[in-house]
Amino acid sequence: xxxxxxxxxxxxxxxxxxxxxxxERHPTLPELEHEVMCPTCHQLLELSDAPIADRIxxxxxxxxxxxxxxxxxxRQLVSEFGEAVLAAPPTHGFGLLAWLLPLxxxxxxxxxxxxxxRRWVRPIRGPxxxxxxxxxxxxxxxxxxRLDEELALFDR
Amino acid sequence: xxxxxxxxxxxxxxxxxxxLHTFGLSIVVLLLVLLAVxxxxxxxxxxxxxxxxxxxxxxxxxxxxxxxxxxxxxxxxSLRGKAVVLNFWASWCVPCKQExxxxxxxxKRFRSMxxxxxxxxSQDFRSDARRFIKRYGLTYPIVRDGGSxxxxxxxxxxxxxxxxxxxxGHVVGExxxxxxxxxxxxxxxxxxxxx
Numbered sequence: 001x002x003x004x005x006x007x008x009x010x011x012x013x014x015x016x017x018x019x020x021x022x023x024e025r026h027p028t029l030p031e032l033e034h035e036v037m038c039p040t041c042h043q044l045l046e047l048s049d050a051p052i053a054d055r056i057x058x059x060x061x062x063x064x065x066x067x068x069x070x071x072x073x074x075r076q077l078v079s080e081f082g083e084a085v086l087a088a089p090p091t092h093g094f095g096l097l098a099w100l101l102p103l104x105x106x107x108x109x110x111x112x113x114x115x116x117x118r119r120w121v122r123p124i125r126g127p128x129x130x131x132x133x134x135x136x137x138x139x140x141x142x143x144x145x146r147l148d149e150e151l152a153l154f155d156r
Numbered sequence: 157x158x159x160x161x162x163x164x165x166x167x168x169x170x171x172x173x174x175x176l177h178t179f180g181l182s183i184v185v186l187l188l189v190l191l192a193v194x195x196x197x198x199x200x201x202x203x204x205x206x207x208x209x210x211x212x213x214x215x216x217x218x219x220x221x222x223x224x225x226x227x228x229x230x231x232x233x234s235l236r237g238k239a240v241v242l243n244f245w246a247s248w249c250v251p252c253k254q255e256x257x258x259x260x261x262x263x264k265r266f267r268s269m270x271x272x273x274x275x276x277x278s279q280d281f282r283s284d285a286r287r288f289i290k291r292y293g294l295t296y297p298i299v300r301d302g303g304s305x306x307x308x309x310x311x312x313x314x315x316x317x318x319x320x321x322x323x324x325g326h327v328v329g330e331x332x333x334x335x336x337x338x339x340x341x342x343x344x345x346x347x348x349x350x351x
Contacts (some may be wrong), residue, residue, distance in 0.1 A: 040279050052280070079302075085305075109179075
């Protein structure tokens with residue numbers, strides 16, 4: 001069973017990795033326009049009509065035609081304009097926080113939900129004795145006495 | 157029997173609440189700290205413009221940038237004792253092409269009187285900037301900040317923009333946003349050189 005699961009996971013990862021590898025080796029201009037920012041207007045390249053955006057588009061197309069990979073093109077753009085030219089934050093320095101914070105948020109929320117769910121689901125136990133759900137121990141004694149009187153009247 | 161049970165229930169509810177509140181509060185505090193760090197690291201926020209408007213002469217933000225038409229780095233501090241024209245430009249900027257000959261002429265004319273024109277190319281390809289320098293025959297020092305760190309420190313929002321720095325390293329005159337006129341350039345050079 002576990003071997004079958006491992007094979008399935010491997011096939012799934014290969015299935016997902018294939019398009020990514022193709023995109024890395026043979027990037028297209030629209031793909032990169034979606035991953036690169038215009039340095040003057042701070043918009044995605046695909047949304048910008050600034051002169052420098054046109055120049056960057058021409059540069060990217062020339063590098064694609066020359067056979068550069070996506071990583072190589074991005075590296076050249078970063079060397080010209082700095083990390084801010086990439087739409088995704090860098091994976092080091094201050095930008096690393098943008099990647100880690102969501103993970104911390106999800107992990108922290110998971111822990112809090114797990115702890116709360118465990119407390120809400122767990123039955124409350126006394127020292128060595130389980131409290132029956134029908135127990136009237138927490139009822140007001142006055143109410144209990146009145147209930148007994150009503151029941152006694154009902155029995156007659 | 158009843159009292160301990162109730163206490164346990166209350167304690168459980170209380171610690172759940174405390175846990176939730178602590179988690180929520182820590183998220184809020186973390187976001188506030190990040191916001192503060194970001195605001196501080198973003199620099200002056202039109203500090204120079206505000207100071208000039210208040211009649212002050214703030215210290216020009218220091219920079220050390222690679223030269224495009226020469227070797228090594230150029231530090232603003234190394235120009236102390238000279239008046240400096242700081243011109244922010246990019247090769248794709250049309251008005252920059254118009255004012256380039258004016259800046260070159262001023263650099264040559266006032267060099268012997270202690271004036272230095274410094275061009276700061278930004279948000280531009282190196283190859284395009286070098287082509288621009290060659291095309292307009294610019295001989296004054298030109299440095300490059302590929303990103304926007306130096307322009308941000310100088311409150312630059314577009315190209316071209318020009319600042320004037322006096323001999324003691326203080327910003328003086330006008331912050332010229334847009335292409336320079338001959339009169340505007342000479343007026344501000346005079347202010348920077350007299351101080």
